[in-house]
Amino acid sequence: MDSMDAHIAEKPGYELAQVNISRLRFPLDSPELKDFVDGLDPVNAVADAADGFVWRLQADSGNATDVAVFGDAWLIVNMSVWRDADALTTFMYAGRHRELMARRREWFAKVEESMTALWWVPAGDRPSVGDAEKRLLHLREHGPTERAFTLRTRFPAPAATEAAGEAATN
Template structure:
């Protein structure tokens, strides 16, 4: 993880999330046109959302070209939020909700966990390797304090790291 300055008035922890999806078609396919065209607007809404802290992005402005789990058909979304309420407030509203409702058109349905949440010390930014490890931990052990889901949440650790 990388660390950046923190605001002393903020919580000692922030919520990291990773979500990976396996593409059903190449990113430049006409079948993914609506998804690809929706990325920048949804990311702009996220960037301005209450409780948003950080998101993974490459030179493209999003993370669709960031390798994850050694599979060229997987795309990754990773971000950090103030808390679960801030994340869910963004996820289930507006443009993001609209795109989520169409995910079955664009992505393969995978039975294993594709999303994981975990707490990071405020100011630290997870790496893709961190996210891969958390997701694999969740797949192997189910929800724990190390990696959990929205349905099986764990509170932020007490105290400061």
């Protein structure tokens, strides 16, 4: 077994990465965002326990509201990795997350460009904010492709034998 085969054997398959950025309408510490901020820990706890959840970006605060994205202080980022799109959508459209999503227009500005992107990562890899920014920019420029796509226009995970090559090109 050569080193490439060993790499594939250690990290078989792919997991689904997602990024979602939002433009705040008010500062995070404002009264207008109190319900949103108060809901973060409970929603994150549900995500962490969800079937198919793998990982989420977080700072020392336990969430990612203070992680910079695109150099814009009014943008907040949510990034996570899931087993697959079904696990992600099951979490997104149920329970506490759905309750918060129903109020998103109160807290976040409407933006015309893509603010959410999905892509496959080799199992065990954790994307950076820089990776997420590149995927969002790719989606905005090219529309959904295998490199960056949406829940509405999905692409299947690459074959497991492609894992080593994909990791080398990211």
